[in-house]
Amino acid sequence: MAIAVRTLCEFAARLGSLEHSYTPSPTAIEGMAGHKKIQGRRGPDYQAEYLLTGDCLGITLRGRADGYEAKGYQAKGYQEYSEQTLTPLLEEIKTHRGEISRLGEGQRQLHWAQLKVYGALLCARDQLAQVRLRLLYYDIGKDLETPLEETWEHAELESFLHDLCTRYQDWHQQEQAHRVKRDQSLISLAFPFADFRTHQRHLSETVYKAISRAQSLQLEAPTGIGKTLGVAYPALMAMPRRGLDRLFMLSARTTGRQLMLDSLSKLKGPDDGLLPVRILELTARDKACLHTDLACHGESCPLASGFFDKLPKARQAAANRYWLDQTSINEIAAEHQLCPYYLAQEMARWSDVVVGDVNHYFDQQALLFGLSQQNEWRSVPLIDEAHNLIERARGMYSAALNQAQFSAAAKAAPASLKKTFTALQRAWKRLISAHELADSVAVKVGAEPQNHQLSTVPTELNGALQRLIGEITEHFSEFSPTPELQAVLFDSLAFLKLAEQFGEHSLCTLEVRTWTAGSKPRQSASLALQNLIPADFLAPRFAHAEAAILFSATLSPARYYHDLLGLPDSTCGQTIASPFSAQQLQLNVLNVSTRFKDRARSLPAISQRIAAHYQAKAGNYLVYLSSFAYLKQLQDYFQNQHPSLPCIAQTSGMSEAERLAFIERFRNGRGLVGFAVLGGAFSEGIDLPGDDLVGVFIATLGLPPFDDYHQQLAQRLAARFGSDQSYAYTYLYPGLRKVIQAAGRLIRTPDDTGVIELMDDRFNSPDIQRLLPTWWTENAHSQAMRSI
Numbered sequence: 001m002a003i004a005v006r007t008l009c010e011f012a013a014r015l016g017s018l019e020h021s022y023t024p025s026p027t028a029i030e031g032m033a034g035h036k037k038i039q040g041r042r043g044p045d046y047q048a049e050y051l052l053t054g055d056c057l058g059i060t061l062r063g064r065a066d067g068y069e070a071k072g073y074q075a076k077g078y079q080e081y082s083e084q085t086l087t088p089l090l091e092e093i094k095t096h097r098g099e100i101s102r103l104g105e106g107q108r109q110l111h112w113a114q115l116k117v118y119g120a121l122l123c124a125r126d127q128l129a130q131v132r133l134r135l136l137y138y139d140i141g142k143d144l145e146t147p148l149e150e151t152w153e154h155a156e157l158e159s160f161l162h163d164l165c166t167r168y169q170d171w172h173q174q175e176q177a178h179r180v181k182r183d184q185s186l187i188s189l190a191f192p193f194a195d196f197r198t199h200q201r202h203l204s205e206t207v208y209k210a211i212s213r214a215q216s217l218q219l220e221a222p223t224g225i226g227k228t229l230g231v232a233y234p235a236l237m238a239m240p241r242r243g244l245d246r247l248f249m250l251s252a253r254t255t256g257r258q259l260m261l262d263s264l265s266k267l268k269g270p271d272d273g274l275l276p277v278r279i280l281e282l283t284a285r286d287k288a289c290l291h292t293d294l295a296c297h298g299e300s301c302p303l304a305s306g307f308f309d310k311l312p313k314a315r316q317a318a319a320n321r322y323w324l325d326q327t328s329i330n331e332i333a334a335e336h337q338l339c340p341y342y343l344a345q346e347m348a349r350w351s352d353v354v355v356g357d358v359n360h361y362f363d364q365q366a367l368l369f370g371l372s373q374q375n376e377w378r379s380v381p382l383i384d385e386a387h388n389l390i391e392r393a394r395g396m397y398s399a400a401l402n403q404a405q406f407s408a409a410a411k412a413a414p415a416s417l418k419k420t421f422t423a424l425q426r427a428w429k430r431l432i433s434a435h436e437l438a439d440s441v442a443v444k445v446g447a448e449p450q451n452h453q454l455s456t457v458p459t460e461l462n463g464a465l466q467r468l469i470g471e472i473t474e475h476f477s478e479f480s481p482t483p484e485l486q487a488v489l490f491d492s493l494a495f496l497k498l499a500e501q502f503g504e505h506s507l508c509t510l511e512v513r514t515w516t517a518g519s520k521p522r523q524s525a526s527l528a529l530q531n532l533i534p535a536d537f538l539a540p541r542f543a544h545a546e547a548a549i550l551f552s553a554t555l556s557p558a559r560y561y562h563d564l565l566g567l568p569d570s571t572c573g574q575t576i577a578s579p580f581s582a583q584q585l586q587l588n589v590l591n592v593s594t595r596f597k598d599r600a601r602s603l604p605a606i607s608q609r610i611a612a613h614y615q616a617k618a619g620n621y622l623v624y625l626s627s628f629a630y631l632k633q634l635q636d637y638f639q640n641q642h643p644s645l646p647c648i649a650q651t652s653g654m655s656e657a658e659r660l661a662f663i664e665r666f667r668n669g670r671g672l673v674g675f676a677v678l679g680g681a682f683s684e685g686i687d688l689p690g691d692d693l694v695g696v697f698i699a700t701l702g703l704p705p706f707d708d709y710h711q712q713l714a715q716r717l718a719a720r721f722g723s724d725q726s727y728a729y730t731y732l733y734p735g736l737r738k739v740i741q742a743a744g745r746l747i748r749t750p751d752d753t754g755v756i757e758l759m760d761d762r763f764n765s766p767d768i769q770r771l772l773p774t775w776w777t778e779n780a781h782s783q784a785m786r787s788i
Helices: 005-012 028-040 105-126 154-187 200-212 227-242 254-265 307-321 326-336 340-347 367-375 386-396 403-412 415-439 462-476 483-499 535-544 558-565 596-616 628-641 656-668 708-721 723-743
Strands: 047-056 059-069 089-096 130-139 144-153 217-220 246-251 279-281 353-357 379-384 399-402 450-454 506-517 520-531 549-552 572-575 585-589 621-625 647-649 673-677 695-698 754-758
Touching (some): 028 047, 028 059, 028 089, 105 154, 200 549, 227 254, 279 326, 386 558, 386 723, 403 520, 415 450, 415 506, 506 708, 596 628, 596 754, 628 673, 656 673, 708 723
Parallel strands (some): 217 572, 246 353, 279 353, 621 673, 647 673
Antiparallel strands (some): 130 144, 399 520
16 A cells, blocks of 8 residues: 555644635646746756655655756755765745745645655665755745755654654554455445345446446436445445545535435445445535634634644544544544544545545545545546536636625725725726727616627736735734635635636626716626536546446436546446336327417416316426526416415525425425426425325426527537537537436336426427437337327
């Protein structure tokens, strides 16, 4: 078990408190660019990314120093050495922004520890008496180098490394023993039930073969087949056989994460005992944090104070438990009086299976992807409800700045920041003026907001934003953060990070609104970066994985998801047959138009069909509409026509408790007509088997609106994937995916029956019907859709 030098130091060299402050760190791209800039200034004998390996106390270490110079190259401006006294040099470069004095002592110690371990490995390998170590802090904003240079004797470095490895040795041996025990148990892992569900064995065999071949898989399998367990079981079995280090079970929904934990809890170890696999649940910071009003710093939060001093005992307690869901993490954190969020982040380094949100592997600062790179893990992400990843990833790689938000923050800002906010407002005005003149747009007071599509990200705001970031950061080093300032700080950082990566995969949009205040015209703008093609950001994540398993009930057509997600060319696709039969289903198409201009005329026909089914069989029904406005129209009409029928409707912005209450009405009662928005909280991820739901009506094709954004999206997709795919990729496939997901709420088990009524004449099109699940119409009697 070789470990990264950084991992050793993060385990054994960290002491004291958490020191997470509001110091803006460079992006990964900025950091790499900064490293290359410094390395490019060195001499011809300077070797960048220099690999060093070695052993200490039976621990194999591996890492790359940022730079190595065998002749002890002297950069211009550093202390000069004579040729006779030059000794080899190792350099570690740390990029930063802002005053270096804000860097905590714990961080400095960690940086020096990493460099000293490299020095020890070099001295041992080359039998050197001493080595020069240079820790270089590089401010990328100011192009300023701050070198800290020391010469160390081999004996001193050897002693330092020995101390670190002594602290790590017991844990290392424990982890080796755990790995052996884990793999032995997984070799003989038994399926938790007497038999597989219908087609579930085929699903599991497909997953096992894909992982065994190190091949990513797009797996479409119907609801009710037991997908989550059917995927987790073979993936666990493959771990010892393929030498896998980690499985990441990821979902786009909280409900999906709980389903994963429920499935894993069914798997047992030897003699029906606890499976000796460390399983961790990761939760969002705002849900795990117990002191959301305090900074993550020892001087502010009691659970951050002395965190690393208390961590060893808490870490050992967590390692002994195996099952580390949020409840277990909270219990251990409370017992040892440290932060539960950062305890879970620490245990992500030492857990075999991590259950979390898709952003934990796919977003810009993803913890699991970062650890996989650092430790060179052979990992497999298992992505449930993978059809959601396209839109989730677009959100991860989009950002916006709103001038009005900065104006509101300025009013609440302390006097020390007023000038900086004023300078930023002047920058906003320059931005508006420059692009209105460039586009020759005459903006009229009270007119609709003007939208400008920009080919590049404008730079008018950059200097003012950088200044604001620095001064807010400085302010937060002395005073508690306020929500308004914190929001503009985070938004500014996110925007600038994405601006560096702007390309054809994204849109840059400037929106300008004009109104009057008194007799004077006023203007306000927003600047947005909207990701259109997430593949460019996600492809490196998939390429790094040993394999990735994407599974959902709706992953057709496979090429659409392959292209938009950036999956490897070797990815295979598999559709698992449904255990359900068309005989369980009454499938109708209502010949009515639900297009925007026809919605008012559609209300009588739709209302009559719902009432007719209810009168034929009183039970629970769900009606899905394209928008809240259309929902309200139909609900009002239906209740006016059928006042005796009990109704319930989804409303915009429902809380989690309100959503739960909505679903419980269906589970605990009968004879209810519910109205919901297609693509919303109630159209996927909910389970209403048996009599909980007897019918679904879908009064829309689900197509996104034909607005400026989707027209731009269509153009970009046409340029990338061909004009023949543009309409389908932009409108048709996303719309029908929502239709199929909503209809999937009905038939959840082989015993369920019910009606699905597709209320739009476009469903009669053969091109549309070819994209619907085949089991809806295929059976021994070749039942087809009935058009009404």
